[in-house]
Amino acid sequence: MPEVPVNVDIDYVAPRHLAGGGDPAWITVPLHRACGWSYGHDPLMPRVLLSSPDQKALLRLEPDPDGRWWTLQHAPAPDRPAWFASFDARTPVEMIAAFTDVLTDPTADQGDNWDPQEPLLTAGWSPAYRHHRLASPDGTVRVEADEATGAWWVDTTLRDFRALLWQAHFSEHTPPHLITAFTAALTDPRPVPRTAGPSSLPTRSPDLITLSHREVPATQVAGALEERVRSLAARRTGPPATSTHPPQRPQAERHRLR
Numbered sequence: 001m002p003e004v005p006v007n008v009d010i011d012y013v014a015p016r017h018l019a020g021g022g023d024p025a026w027i028t029v030p031l032h033r034a035c036g037w038s039y040g041h042d043p044l045m046p047r048v049l050l051s052s053p054d055q056k057a058l059l060r061l062e063p064d065p066d067g068r069w070w071t072l073q074h075a076p077a078p079d080r081p082a083w084f085a086s087f088d089a090r091t092p093v094e095m096i097a098a099f100t101d102v103l104t105d106p107t108a109d110q111g112d113n114w115d116p117q118e119p120l121l122t123a124g125w126s127p128a129y130r131h132h133r134l135a136s137p138d139g140t141v142r143v144e145a146d147e148a149t150g151a152w153w154v155d156t157t158l159r160d161f162r163a164l165l166w167q168a169h170f171s172e173h174t175p176p177h178l179i180t181a182f183t184a185a186l187t188d189p190r191p192v193p194r195t196a197g198p199s200s201l202p203t204r205s206p207d208l209i210t211l212s213h214r215e216v217p218a219t220q221v222a223g224a225l226e227e228r229v230r231s232l233a234a235r236r237t238g239p240p241a242t243s244t245h246p247p248q249r250p251q252a253e254r255h256r257l258r
Helices: 025-033 093-103 118-122 176-186 218-233
Strands: 007-014 038-040 048-051 057-061 070-074 083-087 126-128 130-135 141-145 152-157 164-170 192-195 210-217
Touching: 007 218, 025 038, 025 048, 025 057, 025 093, 025 218, 070 093, 083 093, 093 176, 118 176, 141 176, 152 176, 164 176, 210 218
Parallel strands: none
Antiparallel strands: 007 192, 007 210, 038 048, 048 057, 057 070, 070 083, 083 164, 126 130, 130 141, 141 152, 152 164
């Protein structure tokens, strides 16, 4: 029986938008265990489907080289038409988690007075090309709102926006407090951990990213996810959902360039 490694090689990457996708379990496991989302599993399909307790939201994670890997669809509500959000494979899980964490937070301020551009302006992003478009200081990300429809787009690239590294799309009617949670996570300066390896990052150029390599105890890596589950479960009035069969971790670390 193979020995469990004592330490794990980890790269801490900044800025986080160039860190690659990360572990999908950072999103799927807390949604199931802490937020009560149920999941369906087809052993013949490399995908995960998670539905909210009220059956109004469906999160689909489906490795698709020609489409979005993450899609969250929300049914219409009395005060809001249906909406969806989608994320490419290399969208960092920490940013998607910021979105789903607020979506599932029963105490979140769900008003329409949120401005997704505010975290970007506070972080020193500047207008680019035209109104309602902001660019990151390093020039690798731009965030744009469609004035006609109210949809939002986040495009990330390594150079010149000719080949996207990843894209996030928030449709018309997506609650602005959720988009704001995403843009706040996008500007968070703290590095994010990624399993070290020659192909684990979209780039290792010192002109674009800062890397800090460490050996971390394997128990610490596993404990971070457990602590996240406990923290999110504490927001609920009832006990967190428990299961001996958590959602399968799909092979979503496959990378692509669109």
